[in-house]
Amino acid sequence: xxxxxxxxxxxxxxxxxxxxxxxxxxxxxxxxxxxxxxxxxxxxxxxxxxxxxxxxxxxxxxxxxxxxxxxxxxxxxxxxxxxxxxxxxxxxxxxxxxxxxxxxxxxxxxxxxxxxxxxxxxxxxxxxxxxxxxxxxxxxxxxx
Amino acid sequence: xxxxxxxxxxxxxxxxxxxxxxxxxxxxxxxxxxxxxxxxxxxxxxxxxxxxxxxxxxxxxxxxxxxxxxxxxxxxxxxxxxxxxxxxxxxxxxxxxxxxxxxxxxxxxxxxxxxxxxxxxxxxxxxxxxxxxxxxxxxxxxxxxxxxxxxxxxxxxxxxxxxxxxxxxxxxxxxxxxxxxxxxxxxxxxxxxxxxxxxxxxxxxxxxxxxxxxxxxxxxxxxxxxxxx
Numbered sequence: 001x002x003x004x005x006x007x008x009x010x011x012x013x014x015x016x017x018x019x020x021x022x023x024x025x026x027x028x029x030x031x032x033x034x035x036x037x038x039x040x041x042x043x044x045x046x047x048x049x050x051x052x053x054x055x056x057x058x059x060x061x062x063x064x065x066x067x068x069x070x071x072x073x074x075x076x077x078x079x080x081x082x083x084x085x086x087x088x089x090x091x092x093x094x095x096x097x098x099x100x101x102x103x104x105x106x107x108x109x110x111x112x113x114x115x116x117x118x119x120x121x122x123x124x125x126x127x128x129x130x131x132x133x134x135x136x137x138x139x140x141x142x143x144x
Numbered sequence: 145x146x147x148x149x150x151x152x153x154x155x156x157x158x159x160x161x162x163x164x165x166x167x168x169x170x171x172x173x174x175x176x177x178x179x180x181x182x183x184x185x186x187x188x189x190x191x192x193x194x195x196x197x198x199x200x201x202x203x204x205x206x207x208x209x210x211x212x213x214x215x216x217x218x219x220x221x222x223x224x225x226x227x228x229x230x231x232x233x234x235x236x237x238x239x240x241x242x243x244x245x246x247x248x249x250x251x252x253x254x255x256x257x258x259x260x261x262x263x264x265x266x267x268x269x270x271x272x273x274x275x276x277x278x279x280x281x282x283x284x285x286x287x288x289x290x291x292x293x294x295x296x297x298x299x300x301x302x303x304x305x306x307x308x309x310x311x312x313x314x315x316x317x318x319x320x321x322x323x324x325x326x327x328x329x330x331x332x333x334x335x336x337x338x339x340x341x342x343x344x345x346x347x348x349x350x351x352x353x354x355x356x357x358x359x360x361x362x363x364x365x366x367x368x369x370x371x372x373x
Contacts, residue, residue: 005155012159016166023174038289076152 008070
């Protein structure tokens with residue numbers, strides 16, 4: 001259960017990180033707190049949209065789905081069920097692949113690194129790893 | 145670890161705490177006092193320009209005039225301003241052969257170029273346009289990626305001895321937003337699409353952006369301009 005809880009907690013953090021980036025993108029926050037300065041470059045680049053949708057919004061929706069799945073997965077009644085964790089693993093795998101694509105763009109196309117994006121990459125990767133660990137763990141005994 | 149209801153409930157408390165902290169931080173970002181920002185695409189009023197056609201440097205009777213459309217956050221403009229302009233000034237402007245007209249052309253992809261242009265415009269009110277202009281370009285790497293651009297421009301203004309009360313009021317009011325937009329619009333109508341762009345006699349300059357090339361240009365134009373008088 002600890003891995004499921006970890007995945008849910010990291011998803012919630014991801015919701016706030018992506019919400020922060022999205023609020024910046026729609027002009028509700030003046031400037032990003034970004035020490036390296038690459039955030040503005042990345043967030044104002046043409047690659048800050050994917051298929052016409054803000055990347056930050058895609059992240060926000062993705063993390064919200066993961067958080068919802070995480071809340072389901074930690075319900076004691078579903079502690080022995082594998083499907084909520086499989087759902088988290090599949091969603092997180094999609095997130096990891098998307099993050100790899102975005103990181104490639106940052107490194108080789110935009111030539112700027114956004115620390116918030118790096119933070120998001122760490123979050124989605126950790127959710128994926130936690131989901132895999134939860135899947136490897138044998139079913140827990142029923143709570144008394 | 146078996147998931148006891150107590151353990152899950154404790155975890156819900158942790159989630160709740162994280163949610164409160166996250167919402168609090170986002171709320172703070174949304175509600176904190178806005179930093180000075182200069183609006184783009186404002187409706188230009190006739191009073192915004194009131195005969196203003198750019199910042200001038202050089203003798204009024206100089207035989208050649210070059211208009212530069214530039215963006216304070218553009219790296220190439222910075223290189224031109226800091227490496228080439230001092231030579232151009234010594235060779236051509238101070239010798240009375242060239243008059244330089246600087247006009248703002250803040251590109252959309254540069255979030256701080258408009259506020260930089262406005263800072264220079266507010267310094268102009270106090271007769272310090274060119275010193276502030278040069279300081280902004282020299283310090284481009286300090287403010288270009290910083291969220292504290294407005295503070296850095298204010299520090300430049302203070303170092304130049306500007307009356308900060310007047311400067312702050314000018315910035316807060318966005319007094320020259322219309323004028324900057326008018327400059328942009330005029331540049332766009334003249335065919336400017338990138339920065340820096342030079343106009344010589346109303347025509348887009350296609351040559352190299354270095355002091356030697358500009359000197360050769362003035363050398364080629366000056367006799368003609370002089371004879372036309």
